[in-house]
Amino acid sequence: MNELTPFVAQLPEGLHKPRGEEFAAEFITLLAERTARYTMGDSTSVRLETAERLAGGILYCIDLAQKSRSSGAAGSLKALYETGVREAERIKRHGKLLLRQAESIRPPVENIGFRDTLNALPAFFRAYDTTFFAQEIPGDIDYPLCHPVSESLKGAEYVCEYLRRLNVETAFLRRFSAPLLTLVYERIYLGDGGILVNLYMPVAEAALGRALAGKTVRNLLTDASDRALIRLKMNNLAEHAAKRILQQAANRVGVELGMTGGLERAYLVQTAEALLPRLLALDAEPGYRGIFASV
Numbered sequence: 001m002n003e004l005t006p007f008v009a010q011l012p013e014g015l016h017k018p019r020g021e022e023f024a025a026e027f028i029t030l031l032a033e034r035t036a037r038y039t040m041g042d043s044t045s046v047r048l049e050t051a052e053r054l055a056g057g058i059l060y061c062i063d064l065a066q067k068s069r070s071s072g073a074a075g076s077l078k079a080l081y082e083t084g085v086r087e088a089e090r091i092k093r094h095g096k097l098l099l100r101q102a103e104s105i106r107p108p109v110e111n112i113g114f115r116d117t118l119n120a121l122p123a124f125f126r127a128y129d130t131t132f133f134a135q136e137i138p139g140d141i142d143y144p145l146c147h148p149v150s151e152s153l154k155g156a157e158y159v160c161e162y163l164r165r166l167n168v169e170t171a172f173l174r175r176f177s178a179p180l181l182t183l184v185y186e187r188i189y190l191g192d193g194g195i196l197v198n199l200y201m202p203v204a205e206a207a208l209g210r211a212l213a214g215k216t217v218r219n220l221l222t223d224a225s226d227r228a229l230i231r232l233k234m235n236n237l238a239e240h241a242a243k244r245i246l247q248q249a250a251n252r253v254g255v256e257l258g259m260t261g262g263l264e265r266a267y268l269v270q271t272a273e274a275l276l277p278r279l280l281a282l283d284a285e286p287g288y289r290g291i292f293a294s295v
Helices: 002-008 021-039 048-067 076-104 112-127 155-173 176-187 199-212 224-234 239-258 260-282
Strands: none
Touching: 021 048, 021 076, 048 076, 076 112, 076 155, 155 176, 155 199, 155 260, 176 199, 199 224, 199 239, 199 260, 224 239, 224 260, 239 260
């Protein structure tokens, strides 16, 4: 039992605490079965690192089963594990659909990090092992999102959420022309955005700046008077009042750009709210010039 303590502690309390030694025995048996399967029957003993990975895969699949609507809280550990494997396969299939969408709606501008990450993701789905190591992410995902995926998500769950957010960001970028996007990147990134930078954030913030200044958001660029107006609008506001103004700006951007998807709108509101600390801390000049792309 002592050897299992680190693994048992990772599970939801409702799964293992009421079952005590029964859980430990089931887990030992299941881990031995998976080890034998992994070694194709040659042995039930492997290196500690491999045993930890196998145990992690079991725990992850059990957790997926617990979260799955198709699974009740009852059932043997093995049954929960097998349900989790099927759930991991379902998530993997959904991820492939999200990847196809990402490949079909690339941004209007070229970005090395975006391109390389998208080109590398098919290898994840080829290498992803739902049977033994469903918690792992084979391969690298280098392109940074505006709002990173929580590290609490693992395996295909993480990749699916990454692709969902990537597609939301790309859909927003596609509402603007390549020359206009390039202007924004030249002012914010002092270049064309060809390195590992997020393409969405400066464009979304530029659109929010235009909305805060009462201007059409399709232009994206602000001038000194726009930034002074924004600072005046945000000056001496309580945090909740300032956040409400930013939420209203996000809603205005959504309306003007014809954003009908709830995910895209929610992502933009999250981006607007994340602006708040910087807007309250900086002066309009030169501080806001680093947030809102300037004329």
